[in-house]
Amino acid sequence: MKKSIFLLLCISVLFSCTKKEDFFDPHHIDEEAKENFPVENIDPNHNWEMAGVGNMTVSIKDGTGETYKIQVCTDNPLNIDNSARLLSEQTIKDGESKSFSFDMPLAQDYLFVVKESADYSRVVIPTVLENGKFTVNIGSGTRSLRGFSDAQPKALSINYSLSNDAFNCPDNAKQISPAKDVWEIMTLTVTGNCFIDSPMTCERITMEPNSHLYIKAGGSLTVEVSKGNSKQIYYYNDFLALKSTESISILAGGSLICKTHRGIDLSGGNLYNQGELKVINGKIDNYAPTSGIIMSSGSVYNEGSIDVKKEDISISGGQFINAAGGKISTMDNDLDLKVTSKGEFHNQEDAFVAVDDTEISGGVWLNEGEYKTTEMDITGSSAKIQNNCKLLVGIDHQGDGEFELNSSVTFENSGYVECKEAEWGQGRILMTSGAIFKVSGKAEYYSNFTIEGPTTGKDAYLIMEQAKYKESSGSNNEYKGNLTIVCDNYFSNSKADLPLPINKPIAGSNSIKIELPTTECSDGHHQEVVPPTPVARQVYTYVFEDMTREAGDFDFNDVVLKVTVPDESGKATVALFAAGATKNLWVGYKNNDLFGEVHTAMGCEPGTLINTGSGPNVAPVEKEITIAGTLIQNGDFYIYDENKIEIHIASMVSPESTYPPYGLCIPGDWEFPKERNKITGLYRYFENWVQDYTVCTRWYEEHMQEFKSAWDAANGEYPYADK
Numbered sequence: 086m087k088k089s090i091f092l093l094l095c096i097s098v099l100f101s102c103t104k105k106e107d108f109f110d111p112h113h114i115d116e117e118a119k120e121n122f123p124v125e126n127i128d129p130n131h132n133w134e135m136a137g138v139g140n141m142t143v144s145i146k147d148g149t150g151e152t153y154k155i156q157v158c159t160d161n162p163l164n165i166d167n168s169a170r171l172l173s174e175q176t177i178k179d180g181e182s183k184s185f186s187f188d189m190p191l192a193q194d195y196l197f198v199v200k201e202s203a204d205y206s207r208v209v210i211p212t213v214l215e216n217g218k219f220t221v222n223i224g225s226g227t228r229s230l231r232g233f234s235d236a237q238p239k240a241l242s243i244n245y246s247l248s249n250d251a252f253n254c255p256d257n258a259k260q261i262s263p264a265k266d267v268w269e270i271m272t273l274t275v276t277g278n279c280f281i282d283s284p285m286t287c288e289r290i291t292m293e294p295n296s297h298l299y300i301k302a303g304g305s306l307t308v309e310v311s312k313g314n315s316k317q318i319y320y321y322n323d324f325l326a327l328k329s330t331e332s333i334s335i336l337a338g339g340s341l342i343c344k345t346h347r348g349i350d351l352s353g354g355n356l357y358n359q360g361e362l363k364v365i366n367g368k369i370d371n372y373a374p375t376s377g378i379i380m381s382s383g384s385v386y387n388e389g390s391i392d393v394k395k396e397d398i399s400i401s402g403g404q405f406i407n408a409a410g411g412k413i414s415t416m417d418n419d420l421d422l423k424v425t426s427k428g429e430f431h432n433q434e435d436a437f438v439a440v441d442d443t444e445i446s447g448g449v450w451l452n453e454g455e456y457k458t459t460e461m462d463i464t465g466s467s468a469k470i471q472n473n474c475k476l477l478v479g480i481d482h483q484g485d486g487e488f489e490l491n492s493s494v495t496f497e498n499s500g501y502v503e504c505k506e507a508e509w510g511q512g513r514i515l516m517t518s519g520a521i522f523k524v525s526g527k528a529e530y531y532s533n534f535t536i537e538g539p540t541t542g543k544d545a546y547l548i549m550e551q552a553k554y555k556e557s558s559g560s561n562n563e564y565k566g567n568l569t570i571v572c573d574n575y576f577s578n579s580k581a582d583l584p585l586p587i588n589k590p591i592a593g594s595n596s597i598k599i600e601l602p603t604t605e606c607s608d609g610h611h612q613e614v615v616p617p618t619p620v621a622r623q624v625y626t627y628v629f630e631d632m633t634r635e636a637g638d639f640d641f642n643d644v645v646l647k648v649t650v651p652d653e654s655g656k657a658t659v660a661l662f663a664a665g666a667t668k669n670l671w672v673g674y675k676n677n678d679l680f681g682e683v684h685t686a687m688g689c690e691p692g693t694l695i696n697t698g699s700g701p702n703v704a705p706v707e708k709e710i711t712i713a714g715t716l717i718q719n720g721d722f723y724i725y726d727e728n729k730i731e732i733h734i735a736s737m738v739s740p741e742s743t744y745p746p747y748g749l750c751i752p753g754d755w756e757f758p759k760e761r762n763k764i765t766g767l768y769r770y771f772e773n774w775v776q777d778y779t780v781c782t783r784w785y786e787e788h789m790q791e792f793k794s795a796w797d798a799a800n801g802e803y804p805y806a807d808k
Contacts, residue, residue, distance in 0.1 A: 119744055127745065136736075137188075137190075139186065139214075139219060141157060143221045144182035144183075145177055163199070163592065171623060189623075209593075210590050211588070243431040250297065251355075263286070263287035279298050282300075287309075294328075300334065309342075323350075327351050329382075330353070332356070337389070347377075356384070358386070361390050376397070378393060387406065387408060388410050389410075390412045393420045401448075411433070413440065425445075437456075438458075450470045450471075460489070461504070462487075466494060470495070474605070486506055487508060492511055496514050500607065503521075503523040506526040508528075510530065518539050528552045533560075535565060536565075539567050545568050546610065550572070552572050552574070569599070571591075623650045624753060625716060629723075629724045629747065630732070631644070640697075642760065644664060644670055648660070659674075659679060664693070669684070670726055680706060683724075698760050721737045732747045732748055734748035734749055751785045753789055770784035779807065783803075
């Protein structure tokens with residue numbers, strides 16, 4: 086009996102002495118893990134790092150003497166919809182410079198810096214990583230980035246001399262009326278100075294050289310071609326044509342209604358209007374390509390009203406002056422105003438225009454009154470364009486309301502522009518002090534576009550609801566000069582790459598106070614400051630596979646921690662978020678147990694699967710600790726079992742070359758796989774990254790809500806350049 090007891094004791098001691106070695110053979114576990122790992126051909130140079138240390142220098146020189154709060158964020162917190170996470174918070178006084186380090190995702194080479202005043206006024210400055218460092222200069226030195234030459238809008242003018250006889254009917258003018266010609270066409274023949282002062286109708290007008298027709302008060306002339314007379318369908322009868330030395334004046338109280346096939350053609354003649362001019366397209370379908378008011382030379386001078394139904398006011402030469410009191414409108418929202426080649430259009434002070442589309446590919450377009458159009462399209466490279474009063478594109482009109490500038494033209498604005506949408510590329514918008522350019526919808530940027538305020542004096546204002554890249558474009562764009570930029574969705578939900586322009590302060594609709602009054606030439610702009618919503622600190626997700634007895638299933642949920650980056654005092658919050666292993670495990674940091682056994686800490690029985698899709702869902706357990714320095718350099722959290730066998734994240738304790746990781750530290754609030762679902766089943770690009778650590782470095786974002794817009798924009802495929 087004693088021998089049996091002694092033998093049992095020996096066997097018990099033998100097992101207790103060899104328990105750890107028998108149940109944990111590191112080499113055997115590694116080999117088994119390599120077999121079970123869902124990715125073959127692991128990059129032998131892999132360091133498993135997805136987070137690193139960012140270094141930034143912020144300098145402030147704005148002359149206020151104020152001390153500002155500076156926040157470094159992953160996204161623009163001033164956007165209405167944003168996924169901003171706070172990386173670092175500092176205080177910096179005006180006139181000082183400060184350098185500091187912080188944790189940040191390695192794959193993110195741009196950040197957003199918020200400068201906040203004591204009254205909660207705040208702007209955000211996008212900044213890009215250059216030479217391993219972020220540098221932000223706020224105040225002097227931030228207004229110009231790439232050295233475009235400074236320029237100020239210059240006063241654009243159109244010289245026009247109104248003829249003395251434009252609205253002065255000579256005493257020797259003779260009264261005329263229409264008569265049938267040899268083809269039985271009712272024709273008004275004008276020779277020398279002639280007038281009419283009563284209502285009459287004709288089928289065409291014949292103007293002799295050096296002739297001038299005056300339509301006096303009470304006079305009404307309707308030119309209407311009979312479609313039943315085939316002899317009328319010739320060029321001379323398509324238009325009401327005014328050639329050189331031929332003029333028509335519509336005096337106050339008079340009217341001209343033109344219903345020719347193609348409208349009015351000016352090739353050297355002059356049309357003066359104080360009364361009413363109507364051009365109604367009377368063309369036969371598919372007969373003529375262009376109709377309306379067509380100018381190749383000569384002039385139109387309008388102090389009355391011009392209404393055009395359908396087609397164009399096309400100005401390839403000559404001058405079209407809509408003078409004070411003049412009104413141009415369209416009867417059916419189907420009139421295009423086109424300025425090309427050497428044409429000149431001037432909407433003078435106290436004049437009004439309302440058309441459908443405005444197309445400018447050359448010549449001169451000058452607005453000093455109120456101009457409404459559903460669309461505005463600026464092309465070519467030779468046009469001179471200036472708005473000195475009010476330009477409304479799509480406002481109170483049907484249509485998309487798009488202002489499109491896709492050429493090397495400079496659009497000069499000293500007044501007020503508002504459009505529903507904008508499309509900008511290769512050109513420049515140049516504004517004076519107090520000028521406003523407002524986009525009530527989205528502004529889409531192509532490449533090589535500049536928006537510039539004045540070099541001296543008060544700011545100009547660029548106010549947008551949303552700024553984004555036009556698809557497959559967007560680089561070398563710039564803001565310059567004294568320019569206040571307001572945008573509530575600044576390059577959000579558009580493209581995964583860096584939003585340019587950079588290093589220019591951007592405000593939101595409630596982050597700075599603006600009070601611009603309403604005038605005859607401006608609808609003004611008003612906004613107040615609203616205190617900000619606090620930005621949540623960046624979280625890193627630590628995920629572990631328990632490899633202390635056998636190779637795991639690589640769902641990376643045996644223990645899940647969510648750890649915030651340390652604040653300025655070093656405080657960080659560690660949350661025990663999930664426990665997907667059945668065995669007892671602990672969480673360690675610097676040789677200290679943080680929570681006790683993880684299942685018990687979360688209020689469950691040992692062996693329970695918690696928050697992994699199998700078993701109960703319970704609230705995470707949090708603990709505040711102090712970390713000296715950055716999380717990435719000092720956040721060596723690990724798990725261990727009752728035998729003190731430790732599992733660390735692979736970026737802290739790297740596995741042997743070509744062997745899989747047992748723990749990962751992932752930037753953000755990561756969506757980890759459910760129980761028994763391998764990581765490759767949820768994250769399609771994990772395999773690419775494992776096999777080559779330089780590609781698909783943001784694989785982990787695929788199911789994270791804060792990056793959903795970037796993946797959606799790429800139709801669910803990997804949205805970044807490192808494919």
